[in-house]
Amino acid sequence: MPDTTAPKDSRRSDKSSDLNTQLRIRAAWLYYIEGMTQSDVAKKLGVNRIMITRMLSEARRRGEVVIRIKSPIAPLIEVQNQLEERFGLRGAIVVPCEGEEDDPTRAIAAAAGAYVTDIMKPNLTVGVGWGRTLHTMLPYIEGRPLDGVRVVSLLGGIAQARRFNPAEFAWQFAEMFDAEGYLISAPAIVDSAQTKHALLEHCGLDQILEMAESCDVALLSCGGISALTTSYRLGHVSEAERQSMIDAGAVGDILYNFLDVHGDPVPHPVNERSISLSMERLMRVPEKVLISGGPEKTDIMLATLTAVQPSVLITDEATARRLLDATDI
Template identity: 25%
Template sequence: MPNSAPGRLRGGAPEAGRLPPRDDGPFVEAAWLYYHDGLNQTEIAERMQISRASVVNYLAEARSRGWVRVHLDSDVFRGHRLAAELCAAYGLAEAQVVPDDPVDPAGTGRVTRAAADWLPRLLAPGDRLGVSWGATVYQMAQQVPQFPVPDLTVIQLLGSRPAALGFAPEACTAMLAQRLGGQCINLHVPLILSDKGLRDALCAEPVVQAQLEALATCNKTVLACGTCDAEAHVVRSGILDPEGIAAYRAQGAEGVICARLIDAEGRPVITEVESRMIGVSLDQMRDKDMALLVAAGPGRARPARAALRGGFVTHLTTSTSIAKELLEMTP
């Protein structure tokens, strides 16, 4: 990262287990000289009368403590030629195209980081943000900066699903609410019940009914669109089995939005668990003021295209390789 890379310093009491305040000075001073004054590491070493290796360690410590956040302005990615072509081809309001990582071409880190930096700029006071789930959304949520949005409400879009995957729906929602300073509304019910009658009875409970009414009021969403293969999130979390997803794929299923399957045109592919599921409907996911799709990882071009064609997306963050695949397909 160049010496002139933008950064942000933020103070505050050190967390438990960290060095006492009197020891923070060298880390703050080194970070200030590097990120605000534009000095290089050799110049900082001379100014502070320490070794260059110490400067490197101080800067690394300042970043690990969360005092410094370095980012590229999202305008860089939105100005990419492929971003303009995606907007024209698919009728998007805006798109970001992030360079593929040469070390890890199948990695998702660059895309989720770019989406995390962009999301706060897409929100306004009073917005009601609906949050999908999955590894991509969870990874993005972890990287969103502390950026309070006045009067923001962050809403879980589907019920919970016990799974040892580390990215439950309530975790994605709560993390985004905390980082964006918003009120959090979790949907405190299972995603899938054992029978439709039990599902309907639970939905009729006043507290659950109020939560379902809240998710219907979202004017903005952040989502991913999963694959329909044997490694799909809906398979790994036990919603469908490999044989089941293969059968639905044979019926035309190409993507998964909030545990609901869609075909290549974004139309519903009804599964046998739908009548027992509690969460946002596909109709409720369409036609939002802003809907940010984060498309990252192997095999995500076709699901992303299905979501784009189905009217679930207004804004897109993706990688160069996926952008090229999307443009090679018939929009």
């Protein structure tokens, strides 16, 4: 009688696969159904947060997680068309938002994750900014190995180990596509214009910015200048500097380029000390995707739309209507 018993190694492999599947599905359940954060899921399951991000992406890729949205979309399509016409966009993606005061970050991030998943292809060079919305986007991206992809951070990092570190975001994004990552190994804001010049000219950082300038696509988010937004909450800019920038006319920043309501850089020392892709260089990137929303960002989004001229805008319905109302003169 032939021996039909599976080899021991095969049985161990099957058991390991079953355990991995159970862990992945449990992570997806806790995150999508129970609404836990990735950090809380990681603690509950006894793994690190990066592993949770990968498992959630894998669950989406395998079709184990399917998100369905049932809602009349005609009004959203109309708003998208108006945004495209008003701001010269190639495309606009507007997600539903229940009310003016609701935080639209996760909804915007989900739409952005689907969009980024679709545009990723081999030999693409992607420049990435930073911020809460971009960070929240990571679980909604379906990662996969792609040949020749390069990911370039568009600004320096921060010394503290924080959730919204630009270098951490760029690294995680690169990992999702087995891509080469290029980081700017300097703080996002240094102590003087002289220090900035020395770092760019003598430490090779300008080579990274030159690579960033030649990106195929840049993924961007902008921040308002209220005390609650990411940059100031993390202490990159002092309260005195923040107030003096407001006095100089700043309404927020994109890649630590602080802009006025017209989209022009404000005359302030902080703009001379930031190590990031300049507005002039950013304009040379052919495809720019602005991913932002929320009531505190209306002014800086208007300024960014003017200054950066993005190809695609991904935002929420309430923000979209504020942008249209502000320009409906």
